[in-house]
Amino acid sequence: MHSELRGGINSTEEVTSKLRELIMNGTLVQGERLTETGLAARLAVSRTPVRLALATLEREDLVEGAPNRGFRVRRFSIEDMREIMEVRAVLEGMAARLLAEKGLEPDQNATLQECLNGIAELIASKRHDPETFREFARINDRFHTSIAAFAGNTALQRLMVRNPFRSAPLLHFLPDEEGRAALIDAQRDHIRLVDAIRKGEGTRAEFLMREHGLLPLQRADQLFTNINKNAANQRTDEAS
Amino acid sequence: MHSELRGGINSTEEVTSKLRELIMNGTLVQGERLTETGLAARLAVSRTPVRLALATLEREDLVEGAPNRGFRVRRFSIEDMREIMEVRAVLEGMAARLLAEKGLEPDQNATLQECLNGIAELIASKRHDPETFREFARINDRFHTSIAAFAGNTALQRLMVRNPFRSAPLLHFLPDEEGRAALIDAQRDHIRLVDAIRKGEGTRAEFLMREHGLLPLQRADQLFTNINKNAANQRTDEAS
């Protein structure tokens, strides 16, 4: 009974976010079996909140369950991630368009500008350590979340909050140099995006955002291509 | 303990879909309080599956719950419905674009054609009774569901299946003549949409679908305008 929990109003919520975190940061490996009793013991609660939490996570597509056979951590293939990002890109594009069409309030404009400035500072600092990338992820998240919130469509906003996939975590898989390049690319996109929104150019904003949303995917492809090339080269080497 | 249930493998699923149905068809009124014990008694199960079902429905935005204060049926304002439809229209537009870009398999093409033919028959029959509208709703649903399925993005498909709002039910609120007009409009949209998909014109398909998705909204606005006009006239009458 080592209480890894305690601190929230109700257990179910605590368990849900704790599990979400454990899955997202890889502590619970993809495909791993999740038993109610096991998790209950680990989190020092009874099976009831665990069961509730798992049902919630199933709706978020973080775990998948079969009747009478419990749950396991969902496996995400590259193809799955591509699909999720495509959907996200379209939804975020919609948010950008709505915001451009509606116009920015002064404080909203200021918020976006803060994000631009923050990332600009990070780039100017020329650092490429993990902390820099985490800071980028925070600002980037705020930038995108803000646009979704400012767009004024609560149904859209809710959908995006629940769709758990953010692109930033992918940066961790890139080597430092590439990570820095990705950061610069992202900033370039952000600047053009904010420009379009400020000018009320809805269609331009929408498609800039779509393209921006697929940016990490291109890098993933690139990574994959490199990996495949290496594999191919190795096979050629072996054959000779 | 009048068993309104029994017939499925597990209770939770049964309760979930039963509740979904009760909410959708209006048996459970918007804003109505839902007590676990009440529902459990009504559906002849214990509180456990009811609790799980309510958690699921909360994620679907059909009910809303507050900590320690249970759940109530969610209230949908006109504005809420507009927002949901806008999101749906964008997602369906995406599906149409993907399908157009990917190209139709022969059997997929046949399925869409069947839908077109079915609705054409309904229009030709010149009937405007409730059964005709229900049949339209069925075919219409199949049409849209098929496009979502054929698009080949499972993340998108899942999102659309879970977003419970379909436009067809709104037709019930329209007088018969308007309903028939709406049906003709929809068919016109469908034909152009399928044309765009067949020709691989992704952008055209996407925006036709967006416009099509907002069609019931325009009619709702029209209805509302009429209602308001009536109200205004009555006020003028009273004043004179």
Added chain:
DNA sequence: TCTTGTTGAATTGCATGCAATCTTGTGTAA
């Protein structure tokens, strides 16, 4: 060696008890 049947342990799904929290109705004081 591979397939198939069987048995026991593990696990899920549901029911229910109990404490904590909220709601509601009544009484009291200003």
Added chain:
DNA sequence: TTACACAAGATTGCATGCAATTCAACAAGA
């Protein structure tokens, strides 16, 4: 009459027991 306080009833949230199902290991037969 209104505002407030308080207590009783109702309801939620969590823990846990029990039956039904599934899983795993092992043995028997092809």
